[in-house]
Amino acid sequence: MGGPSTLPEVGDFLSRLFHDRELIQLPFQSRLAPLIARRRTPKIEAQYAKIGGGSPILRWTRKQGAEMVKMLDELHPSTAPHKPYVAFRYARPLTEEALDEMVADGITRCVAFTQYPQYSCSTTGSNVNELYRQIQARIQQGDKDVERIRWSVIDRWPTHPGLVHAFANRVNAILQTFPEGPERDNVPIMFSAHSLPMQIVSGRGDPYPAEVAATVAAVMQVLGNRNPYRVTWQSQVGPSAWLGPQTSDTVKGWAKQGHKHAIAVPIAFTQDHIETLYELDIELKEEAEEHGMTLHRAESLNDEPKFLRALADICASHLAALTDGATQGSVLPGELTGGSQGVDHFSQGRTSRQFMLRCPGCMNNTCAESKQFFGAR
Template identity: 75%
Template sequence: MSVLGRSSLAATRAPMAAAWRRTASKSKAATSSSSSVTSSSCFSTSSAARKPPTGVLLMNMGGPSTLDEVGDFLSRLFHDRDLIQLPFQSTLAPLIAKRRTPKIVEQYDKIGGGSPILRWTRSQGAAMAKMLDELHPSTAPHKAYTAFRYARPLTGEALDEMRADGVERAVAFTQYPQYSCSTTGSSLNELFREIQRRKAADSGAPEANIQWSVIDRWPTHPGLVQAFTNRLQAALNTYPAEERHKVPIMFSAHSLPMQIVSGRGDPYPAEVAATVAAVMTKLGWSNPYRVTWQSQVGPSAWLGPQTSDTVKGWAKQGYKDLVVVPIAFTQDHIETLYELDIELHEEAEEHGIRLKRAESLNDEPTFLRALADITAAHLDSLALTGPGSSSSSSSSSTVGPHVWAQGNTSRQMQLRCPGCVNPVCGEQKRFFADNTMGVGEDALR
């Protein structure tokens, strides 16, 4: 059972000057293979000397890279009040983390001794930045940074690296395609709090005065949909042609407690469903399918049906083959490599089901291009200002507009959940929207 699932029980103007476009488009990405917390460099030394990079901050939950990091990872997770609210949390969180650490260490040991999510995030970021330099030279060079919520590199470490690189403008790019307050919302709240902490400590701190915008969701982006379709079609193609359209498909996503969905009004289930519908449309609705939810823990009501229960139910109905698609994850990590590849496969075998999993997106070429396209379209949608910018310049991006590129944030992000009681959410939404919120309570201020 996933770490995030367990934790949820324990109670998301003009482009820059054209003068440097020609030099930026010639810069070459230099991807570091180091396992340290410093992100891969995606801009050349000569370009960096002339102009700081446009930062693209890839935000995700993260995972421990080694077994020794599991305890700290769990402790940070259980301290996160955006995710879990416990009585006496500062006291209980480290105790819960300590108790759970041995079992979670065993799980990470079974998938190779740690999570590969940092490695995949860095390689995806390096590929994205290299393509982005060509797609959107007016804001080049670009550099990808990683900010994990519970594992290193943490948000503060990413801001330290941005300061060292002299970053003045950055895009916070969630790596959760579908928005949830418990994932993207928590990461943005932490980024907002860290920026405010640094402003309070030193109002002139460069990293505290970066001009930010946010890619807060992208559930139906054509590149994402095509990448998922490619992975799924490859799995279906392993069956004989006369049989493959009969194989049921499970689109599995991390579940949420119903109190978050029904009580708070979290948009996550609807956005997962939107991704699934887009993929099935690409497939021509060729196969029977269901959206299922993994990682439920405990007796309280969660989104269902559960992925494991679906396997058992279909086995009773006589199905012998099944394909599972991790539809809410863009990299391999414990929920794919352990929950699906080990736990779910064992359950399927016990019930006479031959289970196949569609490969995670990871290094899928269409997906890597999608990351660059999404960022380029977002940059095109911004009203940028800053040193060296020119209001008469026009973007040389080859990427057309996309429905989710709506300025500093999407309009969806500007609307708080109807059951939200966290004041930080409203503050960070106004901050990242650059005080241009145009919907809800903030449109009246």
């Protein structure tokens, strides 16, 4: 999604978000979206002001991309040098700006690599559809530079071993702050992910909840399933039904049951932004304190070494499968290898096999067109 880097960018960010029918569907959306965005802008600006005056997501994403390509050049030298481009959905740099950069650099081969580990048609799907629309618009205008770019897509990686071990490292760092023994082993863990409207989950059949659960189960397996845990959902917007239980309601419920501590893990985010720095670190911690509980938040992945290596490994394996005829799947060295445990079977061919399957309730023709376009390129 991206995030506004400065306070003056908040209004445009919200306007783009509420105009996106692949994320939120409203009656008379073209009229309502700008009204809702204007009404919410002062409140959201105040939240960004409390976390430093803007989102750090662009800074972290660029750092992650830079570190990834350093390793990628060594892991897959036949396609080096590699260069990362950032294409956000609602904040700059937008998809069209990334395409401008690529054309200026003379790029002819590109991997669209989602930074959402778990796929949703409202997040990765919306981003891929926007990329498809921008490409098609330029091709129709006779843009040969864009037309000659060959594409493939890394559309999900929820159980990649590097991702799983990186999350486990972050959780272990928090667990180590508790005394060894029953207190450490009994503190409950909330794996918090961005929620979705129920119309997307139950109406369309979106795979996101299942993929989040798969990540959580894999992380808990690495942790030895020592602690009790739940998957919870945050960032609900508007009065309609969203996926639950809400993270804030979970804190209140556990406090009533007598829990004095809880650990929050942002399981669907790969870098810090408003959902971690404000919603969890400020709002949720204050709520927990009001109910007599202390909330401990696991650090976001950001520049965690295993995570950065995982990004490079996923992309190297993807490129190897396409250019070298190597066995499909992402393999990490050292302690992460060992049979199928070291392979991410979500990464196959030009896209994953899952990507080519539309949601059972999908009514979006752009999804069908973009899947055909990227799957055949």
